[in-house]
Structure formats: structure tokens, C-alpha cells
Amino acid sequence: MKSKYRTVGTVAPHESAHLHVSGRAQYTDDIPEWQGTLYGAFGLSERAHARITKLDLSKVRSAPGVVAVITVEDVPGDKYIGAAKADEPVLADGLVEYYGQPMFAVAATSYDLARRAVKLAEVEYEDLHPVLDVQEGAEKESYVLPPVRIAQGDMEGKLNAGPHRHQGSFYCGGQEQFYLEGQVSYAVPGEDGEMQLFASTQHPTEMQLMISHVLHQPSHTIKVQCRRMGGGFGGKETQSWQFAVNAAMLAQKTGRPVKIRADRDDDFMITGKRHDFRVEYDVAYTDDGQITAVKFVQQLRCGYSADLSGAVADRQVFHSDNAYYLDTFDILSLRVKTNSQSNTAFRGFGGPQGIMAIEYVIEDIAAKLGRDPLDVRKLNFYGRTDRNITPYQMKVEDNVIHELVDQLEKTSQYRERRKEVDTFNANNRVLKKGLSLVPVKFGISFTLTQLNQAGALVHVYTDGSVLVNHGGTEMGQGLNTKVAQVVAEELGVDLKHVRSSATDTSKVPNTSATAASTGTDLNGKAAQVAVRKIKAALADFAADHYGCDAAEVAFVDNHVECGDKARVPFAKFVQTAHANRIPLWSSGFYRTPKIHYDTETLTGRPFYYFVYAAACAEVIIDTLTGENRLVRADILYDAGRPINPAVDLGQVEGGFIQGMGWLTAEELWWNDKGRLMTHAPSTYKIPSVSDCPAQFNVAFFENNNREDSIYQSKAMGEPPLPLALSVFFAIRDAVHAAGDRKAVPLMDAPATAECVLKALESVGGCPASKLGQAVEVAADHG
Incomplete structure (x- = not known):
């Protein structure tokens, strides 16, 4: 629809696009440096959980170029800070709780000298048992925050009544934000105790407050500025603090400007990721696939401290319904403490984790009943006039999921392509195709009301x-x-x-x-x-x-x-x-008007409105190698009245591909000592342009935002990401087809080649496995 406005609703180039492409956009590290600038680096723990019995920094202090060294004892104000509660030491305080935790910081006359100096520290540890696995943490009831539960209805009665019931579980890995510009802060001391900080951060005010607490100075003496970031994705919402605070402390101690720019490996090791999680579920449903009761136990790996895990876990709970009405439910959210980086915000903020849980259940129901998953989805949708109360007791008033999915079903030619995919699979033994159409209902607002x-x-x-x-x-x-x-x-x-x-x-x-x-x-x-x-x-x-x-x-x-x-x-x-x-x-x-939310009961109206969207993905897998490729994606997105359709289109495409990376390729792997081994571009793979499908169709659904948002537009940043679940479930559909649809595939995420091969084995559809078994049998028989 043509915009009725002169500027709003029209295509306009990104205000910094000409600077980005010409290399003239000024990021924090590009700011001309003051004379006498020093450069910081951290000394990192080499244990996941241990007491520090010796920390000898004498060689560090005498190293070439070193001007200052600080530990937690040098903090003039609060030694512990945090986004939700003060449970993170500015620098390790006699105890390290993850591999890569900063123990001390150095300021030197060059980055190279600072990084060389921190390696000279003599550290001895008394090892303690590290909890590295989310399931182990849940079994030990190791939590960073108390569990939260919401429930409604006669759960056991409905589960036992069936007529169909099954249980299952799955695991989904985390995701590194992998912003192109790493963490960087530049602190410049001024007169009378003033501190100017230039930082790559999504939350300048929080950096100001944390520096205020740590330096024991009022906020009006601290100024934080951010012109732009080279990506954030949630990784710079809270976790910029370690770089900002320590740069400010070193600047205060030396009286000279100090810049801390994290090396990519150090950035990976120090900062938190998207929360990986494990879900156990128990579901009852009718002969045609309508859910009568569902029970979730959500084990969210939070890392060693709270950070934003409470809000992330709440949003996982809030999105465990996705687009579906749940009459009887029991959702238990466990905020599990582990000896790993403190997980933090990531685009979607728990929403994708919640959506994945219910979509996994929907897929299982369809597989067990032999029905098309889209038909099961439609049957369980929120109603237009009834069946429209969420588990957190918010009425869904702006529901367009029926119309939107119907439109995408037609424009993507889902039914025709389903037949084509089935024909392809019947005629190909090694290559298998999969198809999936997944809806998304995403709540917009901070769940903590005061932030709105x-x-x-x-x-x-x-x-x-x-x-x-x-x-x-x-x-x-x-x-x-x-x-x-x-x-x-x-x-x-x-x-x-x-x-x-x-x-x-x-x-x-x-x-x-x-x-x-x-x-x-x-x-x-x-x-x-x-x-x-x-x-x-x-x-x-x-x-x-x-x-x-x-x-x-x-x-x-x-x-x-x-x-x-x-x-x-x-x-x-x-x-x-x-x-x-x-x-x-x-x-x-x-x-933001209308919103309210009880943090104790997890009920109220946490969201001003919902964004609705759906994606149809077609993939092909190689059953010999486990490799997969997305060949086509169709997306229909409810953007209300877009303020800038070109910018919004880029957000939908980018969010979708980033979500696809999370679910198919980006694997975080820690060894048995708790050390993150995938900590560089050489070992951690994000999607590239070659991973984009040859056919990538994105359209905006015609719809006004019924709420008084800015020019009736709707949010763009996070809702596109969980649309990539269509890719994951299309892969699972291809695996299902490889097993002649006789068994429900057991498949975790990300769907790497190894994961796909394991899933193929679970349904007896792995030619490589069968070939290996045949070779073994032949060898046994000479």
C-alpha cells in the first residue's frame, strides 16, 4: 500500500550507509586518540571453577610498557555489580567461576605489550568441581534465580485422558552474537573527577551507572557516548560493562585515557551468549491433533551469574504458546547455574527458545498422527473471538495469524510443493527434501514494565x-x-x-x-x-x-x-x-501505555501488541554426509505500516538468516575442563551470503497496528529470527522422509552434519550407517 505520508513509509537509505561502504563510519575504536592513551588487557582464568590460592603479578607489573595493574582490591566502590542483582565481581574475588573470567587488568603503552604482560602472571588454583552441563545443574538444583512456574487446569487428569499422549525432550545450543565490531571502551578522565566514556554499548545509561558504582562517584560526573555499533544483537546490552568499568578504573588510576579493545578470542571467552536450553515435555492431544494438555520443564543454562537470565527465562515462558491456545498447561522454568560464561541477551531474548518448544511438540504430534504439521498448527491457533487468553492471562486482541498463514500457504504454493517434495523423495535414495511452514506470534515490549x-x-x-x-x-x-x-x-x-x-x-x-x-x-x-x-x-x-x-x-x-x-x-x-x-x-x-505485569505470578499484560509472521522453508539434505542446504524461503511479515520498507526488509532477511545460523551451523562447544573451544572465526561458523537461498521471497502483510504505535508501524528487530525454525523443521521433515515416516526423528539443534546423521540413525534412514553395518557383517564372515 502506498504511504499517505511524505517521508514516513517511504524508502530512504540508511543514514550511515554511505559511510559504511566507504569505510568512513566512525566506530569507538576509530575515535582520534588523546595524547598519552594507554591500552588495556585482561588476565583470564584457566579454570572453570577454582579458588585462587596464588596470584603473583610482580612480573606483570615490571613488564615492558606496563603503567598500571588492577585487581578487585583496587576497586574504589562496589566490588560486585550486575544487571539484575549484584553477583558479578568486577574482577575475580578469590574465586573463579568460569574459564576465561577476568582476574586482573593491565594498562600498557601498546596493545601488544599489554597482552604480553598478562601472560606473565603466576597463578595457582585449588580446583573445585565445575558444573558444565545444564541437565547436571538442573539435577543438582543449582540455580542463579529461583524457579518459576505457571499452570492451569487439571494437568494429570487431561494427560491421562489422552486419547493420545507422549513424552520427549530435546536440546538446543546457544549462539555467539558475533558482532563485526568487538567489545571496546575508551575512557578519558577529565577535570574534578569527571570521566568521559566512549563505548560500543546498547545501554549507555547502564554503563554510566555501573561506572558510578565502581568508581564511587555520582552519575553526573560520568558521561557515556555511543555514535554507532558494528552490531550488538544483545551482546552489548549488559556485557559491555566489563570493558567499560575496567577502562574507567584504569583511567582513574593512571590519570590517562585508557582503551580496552577485546581481541576476538578474548571476547568469545569472556562474554555470554544466547542461552542454550533443554526441554522436557509431556503432551496429550485428540485424534485430529488438538492439544488438550501440555507440560514443559525448561532448563535454561544461565552461566555463573544472573545477568539478564530472569527476564530471558520469563520471555521463554511467555512464548511457549507461540500462536496456539493452551487450555491446560504446566510450564516450569529452571534458571540453571553452570560454570560457564554468564549468558545474556540475544536477539529474541528467550522468545525463540519458547517458540521452539511448542513447535517441536506440534511437529511430534503431526508425525505420530501421520498428518501434515500445517494442519495441526491451524487446528491449535488462537481463536479470533474465543480461545484467545494466553497462559499469562493476556487477551489476544489483534490476532491475524489465520489470515496471514492462509495467505502465505497460497503464495508459497505450500500444498503443491508438498506433493513435489514427496515425489522427489520417492525417486531419490540419498538426497531428501523437507518442507515446513512455521508461524510466529511475538510480544513487543520489555517484560520489565519500567523499561518501557x-x-x-x-x-x-x-x-x-x-x-x-x-x-x-x-x-x-x-x-x-x-x-x-x-x-x-x-x-x-x-x-x-x-x-x-x-x-x-x-x-x-x-x-x-x-x-x-x-x-x-x-x-x-x-x-x-x-x-x-x-x-x-x-x-x-x-x-x-x-x-x-x-x-x-x-x-x-x-x-x-x-x-x-x-x-x-x-x-x-x-x-x-x-x-x-x-x-x-x-x-x-x-x-508505553496499557502494559502491566506481576513478576511473582508471571501474569498481566507484558506486551503492548503482537507481531505476527510466518515462514515456509524448503531444504535438501545429503543422507550420506548429513549436509543440508536451504533452497527456498518465503516469508510473510506483519510490519503494520512500515516506516522504512527497505530498512525493514533488511531486518527481516538478516534476522531470518541469523536464526538459521543458530539452528543449523553455529555450534558452541566446551571441553571437559570447561574451556570454550569454538572461540574464533576458524572454529565457529556463522552464515555467509552463500548460505542464503536462491529463492528468498519476503513480503509485508497488509495490516494496521491497532495500537497507537508510531505511525501504526510494528517492531522489526527480533520477530524475524524465530521464523528460521521453519528451516530446522524442514530438515527434520527431510530426516523423517528418509526413514519412510515410520519413526519420529530425534533431533537436537543446531542441525549440523553430525546432528543430522544422528537423527537419520534414529529413524533408520542413514545409508552411510547401513553401509557401515554391511561392511562390518561382511568382515565378520570373512
Whole structure:
């Protein structure tokens, strides 16, 4: 649908695209350095769980180029901090709880000298038993936070009544954020204890607060700025703190600027990932596949500290229904403590984990009944007028999943292709195809209600140019572009006249993280409020100055119109307004309405609205090698009224491929000592352009956001990622076909070649395995 607006809803290039492609975009590490800058590095633990019995840093302190060395004893303020609770030591405090935990930090005259120096430390440990596996942690009731449970109905009665019932479990691995720009912070001390920090972070305010606690200084002495990030994906929401805080401590100690830029291997070893998890389920269902009761035990591996695991686990619970009505349910969420990196936010924030659980169950039901999974999905959808209350007691009022899935079923030619896939599989012994269509219902808002607020500051200059500063951070997702479009639309000026500046805690304070897909919703609204304040003052002035009614004043086509009395170029008008002492700047504040949520009972309305989407994926697997390839993907996405269709299209495509990487290729592997062995691009593989399907069709579903979001748009960041579950289940469908659909495949994620071969063995569909058995039999018989 053609946009009724001049700027909003139109295609506009990303505001930094020309800088990205030319190499002139300035990231934190590109900022010209102050004279005397020092460079930091961490000394990392080589044990997963141990007491430090000796930490001799004498050789480190005397190493060439070393100016300062700090340990936890040098912390002037709080020695323990954290996003949700203060359970993370700034540096190891006599105990190490994961392999790679920072024990001390060094500032030297070069990166090379700093990294060489930390290797000189003499460390002795008293080893303790490490808990490395999520199942072991659950069995030992080792938790970072108490378990949470929500339940409804007569579970045992419904399970026993059937008429069909089965149990199962599966494991899904985590995911490294693998932002192209690694963790980096640059701390510059100023006068009278001031500290300026330039950081690659999604949450400047949290970095400000943590530095304040650690340095034992008030927040107004600390300024944090972020112009842009080279990707974040949740990995820079909280976990920038170790680099920011230690850079600030070293800067305070030396009186000189200090930069800590993590080597990629160190970044992998120090920082947390997407939570890997294990799910046990018990489900009862009817002859046609309608779920009558389902029970989940969700074991989420949190790592050694709480970080954001409570909120991630809550969102896993909230998305365990996905698009399906559950009448009788029991969902137990275990926040398991292990001796590994503290897992953290990742695009989707627990939502993909919850969606995967129910989709796995749906697939099992279809396989056991011999029905098409799409038919089972449709049967269990939330109703349009009934069967529309979620397990957390929120009414689903904006449901379009029926219409959206019906549309994708037709445009993707799902039924016709299902027949083609079956024909292909019947005629091919080694290569097998799979097809899957998966829906997504994704809640939009921070589940912690207080985070759903934002501020903005808008300046109109006398030459007609406009500068907007807001609390969101730009990490490549186009937030600054969209907010600038909102401001341009409100003022009726061309987009080229509006510029978004760096996020800065001294301009917009007390900001929320740029996360939970809320960046445009919150900051776009805050900017709109600020602009409308400016417009109101200007309209009153125009009415008085030109002799018209204030209601007749319009800001259009780079002009200000005052009924039939005047039409003045915008730049000339604001010059006149300034000469008459009319304010040309204002702040704006926005809080998301309607939402509320009880953290004790996990009930309420945690989400302002839902995004609906669906994806149809077709894959082909090689049953001899376990390799797989996505050959076609069709996506239909409910974006409401997109603010920038081109930027939004990129978000859908990118999120989907990132999700595919999580579910098919990106494998995190720790050895039996708790050391992460996949800690570099050589051992950890993310998708590349060659992994994109030859046919990649993305369309937007025609739909207004029924809530008063910014220009009726809907969120883009996270909902596309779980659409990649269609790829995983298409692979599982191909495995099922390889076993002649006689047995339900047992398949964990990611679906690497090894995992696919194991799944093939579980259904007796692995030619390589059969060939090996034949060779063994022949050898036994001479």
C-alpha cells in the first residue's frame, strides 16, 4: 500500500550507509586518540571453577610498557555489580567461576605489550568441581534465580485422558552474537573527577551507572557516548560493562585515557551468549491433533551469574504458546547455574527458545498422527473471538495469524510443493527434501514494565536544519534513520534537513537499553512528542504573526502555511520565530501505555501488541554426509505500516538468516575442563551470503497496528529470527522422509552434519550407517 505520508513509509537509505561502504563510519575504536592513551588487557582464568590460592603479578607489573595493574582490591566502590542483582565481581574475588573470567587488568603503552604482560602472571588454583552441563545443574538444583512456574487446569487428569499422549525432550545450543565490531571502551578522565566514556554499548545509561558504582562517584560526573555499533544483537546490552568499568578504573588510576579493545578470542571467552536450553515435555492431544494438555520443564543454562537470565527465562515462558491456545498447561522454568560464561541477551531474548518448544511438540504430534504439521498448527491457533487468553492471562486482541498463514500457504504454493517434495523423495535414495511452514506470534515490549520509556531532545536551528538526540543506540538496524524520518514527517521538511546525533547520557538521561525490538516504538514516539511541542509554539506564533487561526497552521513541503494568509519557507519562518524569541527546541518523553505485569505470578499484560509472521522453508539434505542446504524461503511479515520498507526488509532477511545460523551451523562447544573451544572465526561458523537461498521471497502483510504505535508501524528487530525454525523443521521433515515416516526423528539443534546423521540413525534412514553395518557383517564372515 502506498504511504499517505511524505517521508514516513517511504524508502530512504540508511543514514550511515554511505559511510559504511566507504569505510568512513566512525566506530569507538576509530575515535582520534588523546595524547598519552594507554591500552588495556585482561588476565583470564584457566579454570572453570577454582579458588585462587596464588596470584603473583610482580612480573606483570615490571613488564615492558606496563603503567598500571588492577585487581578487585583496587576497586574504589562496589566490588560486585550486575544487571539484575549484584553477583558479578568486577574482577575475580578469590574465586573463579568460569574459564576465561577476568582476574586482573593491565594498562600498557601498546596493545601488544599489554597482552604480553598478562601472560606473565603466576597463578595457582585449588580446583573445585565445575558444573558444565545444564541437565547436571538442573539435577543438582543449582540455580542463579529461583524457579518459576505457571499452570492451569487439571494437568494429570487431561494427560491421562489422552486419547493420545507422549513424552520427549530435546536440546538446543546457544549462539555467539558475533558482532563485526568487538567489545571496546575508551575512557578519558577529565577535570574534578569527571570521566568521559566512549563505548560500543546498547545501554549507555547502564554503563554510566555501573561506572558510578565502581568508581564511587555520582552519575553526573560520568558521561557515556555511543555514535554507532558494528552490531550488538544483545551482546552489548549488559556485557559491555566489563570493558567499560575496567577502562574507567584504569583511567582513574593512571590519570590517562585508557582503551580496552577485546581481541576476538578474548571476547568469545569472556562474554555470554544466547542461552542454550533443554526441554522436557509431556503432551496429550485428540485424534485430529488438538492439544488438550501440555507440560514443559525448561532448563535454561544461565552461566555463573544472573545477568539478564530472569527476564530471558520469563520471555521463554511467555512464548511457549507461540500462536496456539493452551487450555491446560504446566510450564516450569529452571534458571540453571553452570560454570560457564554468564549468558545474556540475544536477539529474541528467550522468545525463540519458547517458540521452539511448542513447535517441536506440534511437529511430534503431526508425525505420530501421520498428518501434515500445517494442519495441526491451524487446528491449535488462537481463536479470533474465543480461545484467545494466553497462559499469562493476556487477551489476544489483534490476532491475524489465520489470515496471514492462509495467505502465505497460497503464495508459497505450500500444498503443491508438498506433493513435489514427496515425489522427489520417492525417486531419490540419498538426497531428501523437507518442507515446513512455521508461524510466529511475538510480544513487543520489555517484560520489565519500567523499561518501557524513552526520552528525546530535538533542536531546530535558524537555518532550518534539525538535530535529534534520543536514548536509543544505532547498531546498524536503522533506528537513527527511522527517528529522523519521524521528525522530518512531523515538521514537513525533507529528510536531508534532519540529522540524528550520537547517543549521549548528558543529553538524554536515564535511558532504557536499545533492545526488545522497542527502539523505534519508544524513541520515535519520544521524538514525535518533542517535535509536537515545538510545532505547538510555532503554530501559536504563526497565528499571531500572520493573523490566522492556529488550527490552520500546517508544516508541509519545507514550508509553513498559515491558512490563505501566508506560505513561508521553513528556514525563513524559524529565523523569524527566533527573532521573536520563540523556543526552537524541546524534549519529549514517552511511556508505553496499557502494559502491566506481576513478576511473582508471571501474569498481566507484558506486551503492548503482537507481531505476527510466518515462514515456509524448503531444504535438501545429503543422507550420506548429513549436509543440508536451504533452497527456498518465503516469508510473510506483519510490519503494520512500515516506516522504512527497505530498512525493514533488511531486518527481516538478516534476522531470518541469523536464526538459521543458530539452528543449523553455529555450534558452541566446551571441553571437559570447561574451556570454550569454538572461540574464533576458524572454529565457529556463522552464515555467509552463500548460505542464503536462491529463492528468498519476503513480503509485508497488509495490516494496521491497532495500537497507537508510531505511525501504526510494528517492531522489526527480533520477530524475524524465530521464523528460521521453519528451516530446522524442514530438515527434520527431510530426516523423517528418509526413514519412510515410520519413526519420529530425534533431533537436537543446531542441525549440523553430525546432528543430522544422528537423527537419520534414529529413524533408520542413514545409508552411510547401513553401509557401515554391511561392511562390518561382511568382515565378520570373512
